Amino acid sequence: MISKVRSHVTQNEPLLFELSSPGKKAYQLPELDVPPVNASKALGAEHVRSEIEGFPEVSEVEAIRHFTRLSTWNYAIDLGLYPLGSCTMKYNPRLNEAVARIEGLAWAHPYQPESLSQGAMEIMSALESALIEITGMDAVTLQPAAGAHGELTGILLVRAYLESLGNPRKKILIPDSAHGTNPATAAIAGYAVENIKSNDRGMIDLELLARVVDEDVAALMITNPNTLGVFEEQIARIAEIVHSKGAQVYMDGANMNALVGITRPGDFGMDVMHLNLHKTFSTPHGGGGPGSGPVAVKKHLEPFLPLPRLKAGSSGLTFDYDRPRAIGRVKAFYGNFGVIVRALAYIMAHGGEGLRNATMDAVLNANYIRKKLEGYYELPHSAPSMHECVFSDARQAKQGVKTMDIAKRLIDYGFHPYTVSFPLIVHGALMIEPTETESKRELDLFVEALIAIAKEVEEDPEIVLKAPHGTRTGRVDEVTAARKPVLRWKPAD
Numbered sequence: 001m002i003s004k005v006r007s008h009v010t011q012n013e014p015l016l017f018e019l020s021s022p023g024k025k026a027y028q029l030p031e032l033d034v035p036p037v038n039a040s041k042a043l044g045a046e047h048v049r050s051e052i053e054g055f056p057e058v059s060e061v062e063a064i065r066h067f068t069r070l071s072t073w074n075y076a077i078d079l080g081l082y083p084l085g086s087c088t089m090k091y092n093p094r095l096n097e098a099v100a101r102i103e104g105l106a107w108a109h110p111y112q113p114e115s116l117s118q119g120a121m122e123i124m125s126a127l128e129s130a131l132i133e134i135t136g137m138d139a140v141t142l143q144p145a146a147g148a149h150g151e152l153t154g155i156l157l158v159r160a161y162l163e164s165l166g167n168p169r170k171k172i173l174i175p176d177s178a179h180g181t182n183p184a185t186a187a188i189a190g191y192a193v194e195n196i197k198s199n200d201r202g203m204i205d206l207e208l209l210a211r212v213v214d215e216d217v218a219a220l221m222i223t224n225p226n227t228l229g230v231f232e233e234q235i236a237r238i239a240e241i242v243h244s245k246g247a248q249v250y251m252d253g254a255n256m257n258a259l260v261g262i263t264r265p266g267d268f269g270m271d272v273m274h275l276n277l278h279k280t281f282s283t284p285h286g287g288g289g290p291g292s293g294p295v296a297v298k299k300h301l302e303p304f305l306p307l308p309r310l311k312a313g314s315s316g317l318t319f320d321y322d323r324p325r326a327i328g329r330v331k332a333f334y335g336n337f338g339v340i341v342r343a344l345a346y347i348m349a350h351g352g353e354g355l356r357n358a359t360m361d362a363v364l365n366a367n368y369i370r371k372k373l374e375g376y377y378e379l380p381h382s383a384p385s386m387h388e389c390v391f392s393d394a395r396q397a398k399q400g401v402k403t404m405d406i407a408k409r410l411i412d413y414g415f416h417p418y419t420v421s422f423p424l425i426v427h428g429a430l431m432i433e434p435t436e437t438e439s440k441r442e443l444d445l446f447v448e449a450l451i452a453i454a455k456e457v458e459e460d461p462e463i464v465l466k467a468p469h470g471t472r473t474g475r476v477d478e479v480t481a482a483r484k485p486v487l488r489w490k491p492a493d
């Protein structure tokens with residue numbers, strides 16, 4: 001029934017405790033040539049653990065195999081397509097990892113004097129310049145540690161700027177297709193959030209916008225392309241409407257993977273934006289490691305950028321702390337430097353032409369998937385896709401099958417699920433972002449899997465409703481698992 005399964009993983013690994021048999025050892029030590037001492041006496045009883053019972057005893061090869069097999073349970077971009085939408089889970093060239101580990105870069109210390117940090121500072125300066133060119137903005141800070149942190153920094157810049165004009169204003173407008181971090185950012189920056197509804201093409205309704213923008217509005221936060229994977233065609237007009245009431249336009253640039261080398265936010269009227277280096281410009285994304293959310297601004301916001309700023313002096317680059325209008329610091333030191341190094345390596349290795357090609361391939365791949373699947377899954381907004389496409393489970397729901405069930409079944413076919421139930425404006429969403437990384441072969445396997453599942457839903461929905469079948473653990477009670485996690489193993493009685 002799952003003949004096309006490409007089983008990337010070995011799913012029947014027991015717990016290490018279950019592999020244990022007394023007396024096995026994973027080490028060989030030479031015979032003791034000094035008198036033995038009692039551990040409690042030598043270290044103090046409080047440092048010697050006594051409460052662990054049934055500690056696993058296994059051989060070296062058993063330990064190695066156990067952990068190696070477990071490592072294959074972790075689905076990764078190195079195994080196959082990782083189609084999460086809104087995340088840009090692209091493959092990151094190993095070269096950039098090698099560059100980030102170059103000794104002088106990996107071991108540079110933030111307290112090193114400026115005279116000994118000129119190379120690192122030049123890397124930061126070169127990346128700022130590259131990002132200015134890519135975004136069409138006037139200045140960049142590399143400090144924020146993630147996209148959401150960039151948003152907060154950017155909205156604090158807007159607040160500082162408006163305050164300098166006499167009134168920070170009260171509200172931020174956010175389309176209903178926005179990422180959840182946008183309203184959170186607005187609230188933390190002390191603004192009320194007003195939602196604006198998208199039209200049936202998944203875009204901002206200009207008439208509605210013109211009605212809601214007034215002198216209380218500090219900014220519109222807009223994601224472009226938005227979370228439906230749709231480019232806001234009227235973006236320049238949107239900016240004009242917002243500016244006409246003295247408000248600012250913040251662009252969430254997390255989806256720049258669809259724009260780089262094609263169009264520039266600075267050219268279509270954006271005042272401030274962030275980039276996710278860990279989505280668009282290398283750095284493995286999704287492993288919970290450090291990210292980077294540089295903020296790019298137009299000239300009028302530049303004086304407010306956080307401290308310190310890189311500045312060219314007579315003896316090279318320096319950090320400028322003498323900026324009285326700055327919003328202050330947003331991060332210790334200078335940003336996540338390793339991510340900055342990877343981003344510059346990625347940009348330089350690709351060059352302008354290469355970056356543009358990556359964008360074109362990302363958009364092509366998303367449209368390929370949309371076209372191949374539109375006969376099988378409902379497409380709530382039919383505008384052309386940029387980097388991702390969003391289907392709904394409306395057809396499958398008639399057989400009682402929901403987006404979560406389809407996602408679980410996809411695991412049996414050897415793929416990581418797509419993003420489930422987001423964006424919220426699409427009921428039962430299946431959000432798919434293939435990225436430029438994937439070959440036609442991999443995309444076809446993915447499409448075949450989703451088509452096979454759509455057929456299963458028609459013929460035998462139980463298979464899908466009870467999926468996954470090929471994993472060690474099936475459906476878990478996610479609420480209880482989150483609220484009352486069982487983190488300790490207890491030996492069976």
Ligand SMILES: *Cc1c(COP(=O)(O)O)cnc(C)c1O
Binds near residue numbers: 087
């Ligand atoms: C990922 C994402 C963010 C948040 O970025 P983090 O680096 O995860 O904080 C914000 N907006 C959009 C549209 C995103 O896709």
